[in-house]
Amino acid sequence: MDFIKDELIKLLKTAGVAGEIDLSAPPKSEMGDLAYACFETAKKQGINPAEAAKVLAQKITPTTLVEKIEAIGPYVNFHLNTAQAAKLILLKKEKKQKTGKKIMVEYSQPNTHKEFHVGHLRNACIGAAVVKMLKETGNKVIAANYIGDIGAHVAKCLWYVKRHKMNDWPKENLGSWIGKMYTESVAELEKNPDAKSEIDGVQRKLESRDREWSKLWEKTRKASLDEFKRIYKLLGNEFDVWFFESEEENRGKEMVQELLKKGIAKIGEGGAVIVDLSQYGLDIFLLLKSDGSTLYATKDLALAEKKFKKYKIDESVVIIDTRQVFYFKQLFKTLELAGWKKKFICLAYEFVRLPEGAMSSRRGNVVLFEDIYNEVFSALQSEVASRHNDWKPAKRDETARALALSAIKFGMLKHPIDKVIEFEVKEAMSFDGYTGPYVLYTIARINSIMKKFGKKVPVAEKYLSGLVKGEEKNLIMKIGQFNQVIKSAADGFDPSALARYSFDLAKIFNDFYGKCGILNADDAGQKTARLILCDRVRETLGKAAELLNIGTVEEM
């Protein structure tokens, strides 16, 4: 699209337009392919925009690329020659502009000793997509996970296990069992608040690496981690660096002392270490508990230091639940007061709730990733079986798995991050319309055509003159937008823009597919031209899916 825009901008400049020129797509394709809005120009000339558009349109003469220039209201609309547009969009490679920053994206951050539910899923999906999009736009990206393997929640879980469950450990699925023990522990603590002091004692023992408790901790921690790694493998999440809270405790405590010395932190009510941020509207920030044991904040100080010192990154992006933004504002402010001038970006997504209310391990109304995956997978198993009786079971399962993951991941990514997702099983089970399977289906349709064609599609400019229809042009123009969509989605950390684009492109393709014969086109030239177009649609959809961390299928 850049080549086309460059040429149009040149035409406009020759016609006397000065300054920045911005071209947009008109709302309806009949109106033209690209439009220039004349508001600025009109203002400079002191005439009304519709008049300016009319004058400007008359000054520009058609070229091989631009067939018609038309003023509609305040807009100058350019109608492009389809074959020429196809040449510039389908055949010419645009050079990518590189941002070239070194960015660490920290995401997922699950707590061991807890269950992995669909709220965690949203983070994992957004994170994977953000990492891929930032890489695509030329950044060096380090994908980091930060495991909450120590802290109050671990103490709660282990206190309960030690007290009630030492004799009934399961042989399998230890990781998810431990998560359930956490939930039971919370329930018990609610009934019996006095247990709090016992649990605090457990946390202190864990932090002082008491031998007996450490042994229990190591075993359960590993089981939790194995469970997470299994889920990441299924989801296709890969991390370059693993941080653990347990490894940040000591340095964190030291840093708290340093902040005390500098006078940035002080001892607050009850003996805890605090930073008073009330003059910044950020209340009181707690760094260390009164009994000397650590908080999230203690460890995050050390982690921030490690990220910039050890990994020498330019920016630190942290993907978190919106409920933690206040905490992160406090943390960033504290680092700033301590003299840090680093770029911290806090990418907050709204949470996933259930129709009956917020998910809470406490109330036991969480939807586990595992459960929803199994449900979607088995629904797709029967879908696939009903369509492909002849396939081997292994192939059917593999297809159902890919489709299930595409449905779940796309469902998490299609909502903008600042919208609360109300998670409904019914919606997760729908495979029509604005869904992952719809995009995969479109790719599978193209694969099928290519397979029937049976040869490599010959790509050459001479075939493109076969492209003349409106449906073809719509597709070409949409493909032309791809690079810009990637760029703005990456810059805005917004996978939903890319998800929407891939759906729109698939939709335009299916329209084309229904109206234009491909293998049975009117003549050989047209057929080849359409095959080239199909190939580029497939490539674009495939790339979009890849950037969203969604795997595709050959056929379905």
Add this chain to the structure above:
RNA sequence: GGCCCCGUAGUUCAAAGGAUAGAACAACAGCCUUCUAAGCUGUGGAUCUAGGUUCGAUUCCUAGCGGGGUCACCA
């Protein structure tokens, strides 16, 4: 109460201050001797309220109303 996010068809969401506010789901009516009907076509249906800035506001500002979140030993 302070601060943060969100209010658009029945529902879930679009629309860098610009053209007749777009989709999807659901509802209803059609389309498989032809490249995969997980598809396509058609029909109805919406900007929370009141001000302001602007040639122009769904978008920006102010106030209100409604929903959600958060505010010292949780993460």
